[in-house]
Amino acid sequence: MLTNLQLALKSLTQNRLQASLTxxxxxxxxxxxxxxxxxxxxxxxxxxxxxxxxGPTLITxxxxxxxxxxxxxxxxxDSSGGELAEGFAGEAGYGDQSFEENAAMLAARxxxxxxxxxxVRSPAWPLRPxxxxxxxxxxxxxxxxxxSVSGNIxxxxxxxNPVRIAKVYGFQPxxxxxxxxxxxxxxxxxxxxxxxxxxxxxxxxxxxARYWPGExxxxxxxxxxxxxxxxxxxVRTGEDMTxxxxxxxxxxxxxxxxxxLDQHTFDEINVRSASVGKTTEVATNIRAALRxxxxxxxxxxxxxxxxxxxxxxxxxxxxxxxxxxxxxANIIEFEQxxxxxxxxxxxxxxxxxxxxxxxxxxVSLLVGGIGVxxxxxxxxxxxxxxIGLRMALGARMKxxxxxxxxxxxxxxxxxxxAGLVLGAIGLYIAQNVLHWTTAVSPVMLLIAIVMAAxxxxxxGFGPARRAAxxxxxxxxxxx
Amino acid sequence: MSKPVISMHDVKKIxxxxxxxxxxxxxxxxxxxxxxxxxxxGASGSGKSTLMHILGCLDRVSAGTFKLNDxxxxxxxREELANIRNKQIGFVFQGFNLLPRTTATExxxxxxxxxxxxIPAVERKEKALRALEKMGLSDRADHHPSQLSGGQQQRVxxxxxxxxxxxxxxxxxxxxxxxxxxxxxxxxxLLDLRESTGITIILITHEPEIAAYGSRxxxxxxxxxxxxxxxxxxxxxxxxxxxxxxx
Ligand SMILES: Nc1ncnc2c1ncn2[C@@H]1O[C@H](COP(=O)(O)OP(=O)(O)OP(=O)(O)O)[C@@H](O)[C@H]1O
Ligand SMILES: [Mg+2]
Numbered sequence: 159m160l161t162n163l164q165l166a167l168k169s170l171t172q173n174r175l176q177a178s179l180t181x182x183x184x185x186x187x188x189x190x191x192x193x194x195x196x197x198x199x200x201x202x203x204x205x206x207x208x209x210x211x212x213g214p215t216l217i218t219x220x221x222x223x224x225x226x227x228x229x230x231x232x233x234x235x236d237s238s239g240g241e242l243a244e245g246f247a248g249e250a251g252y253g254d255q256s257f258e259e260n261a262a263m264l265a266a267r268x269x270x271x272x273x274x275x276x277x278v279r280s281p282a283w284p285l286r287p288x289x290x291x292x293x294x295x296x297x298x299x300x301x302x303x304x305x306s307v308s309g310n311i312x313x314x315x316x317x318x319n320p321v322r323i324a325k326v327y328g329f330q331p332x333x334x335x336x337x338x339x340x341x342x343x344x345x346x347x348x349x350x351x352x353x354x355x356x357x358x359x360x361x362x363x364x365x366x367a368r369y370w371p372g373e374x375x376x377x378x379x380x381x382x383x384x385x386x387x388x389x390x391x392x393v394r395t396g397e398d399m400t401x402x403x404x405x406x407x408x409x410x411x412x413x414x415x416x417x418x419l420d421q422h423t424f425d426e427i428n429v430r431s432a433s434v435g436k437t438t439e440v441a442t443n444i445r446a447a448l449r450x451x452x453x454x455x456x457x458x459x460x461x462x463x464x465x466x467x468x469x470x471x472x473x474x475x476x477x478x479x480x481x482x483x484x485x486x487a488n489i490i491e492f493e494q495x496x497x498x499x500x501x502x503x504x505x506x507x508x509x510x511x512x513x514x515x516x517x518x519x520x521v522s523l524l525v526g527g528i529g530v531x532x533x534x535x536x537x538x539x540x541x542x543x544x545i546g547l548r549m550a551l552g553a554r555m556k557x558x559x560x561x562x563x564x565x566x567x568x569x570x571x572x573x574x575x576a577g578l579v580l581g582a583i584g585l586y587i588a589q590n591v592l593h594w595t596t597a598v599s600p601v602m603l604l605i606a607i608v609m610a611a612x613x614x615x616x617x618g619f620g621p622a623r624r625a626a627x628x629x630x631x632x633x634x635x636x637x
Numbered sequence: 638m639s640k641p642v643i644s645m646h647d648v649k650k651i652x653x654x655x656x657x658x659x660x661x662x663x664x665x666x667x668x669x670x671x672x673x674x675x676x677x678x679g680a681s682g683s684g685k686s687t688l689m690h691i692l693g694c695l696d697r698v699s700a701g702t703f704k705l706n707d708x709x710x711x712x713x714x715r716e717e718l719a720n721i722r723n724k725q726i727g728f729v730f731q732g733f734n735l736l737p738r739t740t741a742t743e744x745x746x747x748x749x750x751x752x753x754x755x756i757p758a759v760e761r762k763e764k765a766l767r768a769l770e771k772m773g774l775s776d777r778a779d780h781h782p783s784q785l786s787g788g789q790q791q792r793v794x795x796x797x798x799x800x801x802x803x804x805x806x807x808x809x810x811x812x813x814x815x816x817x818x819x820x821x822x823x824x825x826x827l828l829d830l831r832e833s834t835g836i837t838i839i840l841i842t843h844e845p846e847i848a849a850y851g852s853r854x855x856x857x858x859x860x861x862x863x864x865x866x867x868x869x870x871x872x873x874x875x876x877x878x879x880x881x882x883x884x
Contacts, residue, residue: 172738547734550695551797552723552751554716630695634730 184573187526192581198512284423316381328415344391355413534621546633566618574610648701676851727798731810
């Protein structure tokens, strides 16, 4: 084997020009494979990240089953009223909430010395701590959870307070990321500050602009519950805050809010699924688990809502926002299904792109292979006498076959190596000069090399077999 | 009497060219004992090379039997024939047939590459150098054929034929490409070789002077042996009258 390799290298160096031309052809073929696979993979990865980043991995679980945008499925809406009335006998439904809140605020104002909690609760069972535990620990493919609770609270009488009543909004560390908060000024709260229930707050930019116009809200504070909550950050929440300026919203650690409101439950829990593909499954599992925990009979509607995030995602991929809104307002399965259709067609497009490029690469590899075949045929013809001599000296058919196969494979593999280098340069240019997205996978590189060697085998076999099956007498007479 | 190296009986070789049949050998019977130095002569086209190809297991007989070292080789596979050529026969050709751009040593090593069991590289090299030494070419071991004279090239070829210690050397017109003097040197080399090793040599030539070196001379014509006689007076090795003696 080693001697065959030496022989092959020797014979290649003896046909230097031909060999290097063939090498060129071969390496261009392999370089094409490398570049094309790099580009194709890059495109596919880009599509994947687009799908991942824009796609719905966020699942929102809310107590109550009203539909915020009013486009609800018939039947579902109807049943909610009856359902709620049953669950909260004597309490008002959603429609009365604002009134109920105002009444509570009035009551609170009368006893302004202590923070008082507005008595209004979600018109359905709030989400309990054990349900939070269920979501964060017992459902598979959940990457993160974050809960929130909010309520109006009367502030301590302090001259620094710009208002008398504020809406405290307790949140957990993952919340800002899930809600897509944008930091305008200062910072968010650290995990530690959340865990220690630090007396710090983050406020919406609208609130900052309203109460501290023309100056920074940082280091200003709210006094409530006997503590001073320093403002450390100003954020844009992406939600419409104009309606909550009279009673400004302030974000504080969940623990603090729960204590202040004396409500150790959640209004809303956000769940991040491990990947886009898992979102439907996770949402379905959450719904089933909650129904199970709440022991809801089969013929009863949910008294909670599980929704996926697509309102934001869909328009970013070019869908008509109205469609997105309609989809959003509709059932989760539809939302998810249309999302997945879109993702599927995007992936399909990426794959088609890769296939198209790959076939071009395959053609150039084929051309390289034909080059190998050509040089091998020439080599066999030119060396017929040598083959005859070797046979006379005892070379068996398989020895001759091996000699020429090793030569063809060596040629192809050398071309392959050169092609790898060439391909790497090509990818580098594509990435850094043309700014295309590329991705290099070691598997692809291996495949390119193996393909090069396979080309040698396939295209070398014909000429090698021709050499091996020569009649020694005829070969010896050749000139 | 020891067993003959070659034992042929009524060997025929017919080439079929379409409807045409060429009878290259028409019934050759021949026994050659170990240690004989047989020269075969004949006109061009008489069938000398055809006979030699059969003797060398490069070709098969069309009819008749051929035993090499008491073994019938007419029904062996290509692979078995290759092994026999490798182990038992050393070829010397008219055109030397050395691999170009390859050193003398490497050329001599070629038969060893195909020997089974495998011979390690170091041992191959040793054997090749020993064979070259026997041919008086130790100082040319690393030379390429293009750097050697015709006579030296043919001696490298003889070294290659010897390297695997065969029982038979087959030479087809080994002096055909050499001038008279060099041809005589090569013949002398073969004579010495036979003297020292007792190897059997079969040599084809159309020159009577070269044929005269044999201990037995066979002539063939039209595919048949027409004469086969012992040569009782092989030429005294011509230590050719020293050139210095010539005024
Ligand atoms: N492969 C072949 N196909 C057909 N006919 C052949 C073939 N090889 C040899 N012959 C014929 O067989 C006959 C003997 O040829 P061979 O080569 O043995 O002659 P030769 O005695 O070696 O002649 P020379 O001295 O010219 O080398 C010739 O008539 C030749 O034409
Ligand atoms: Mg001849």
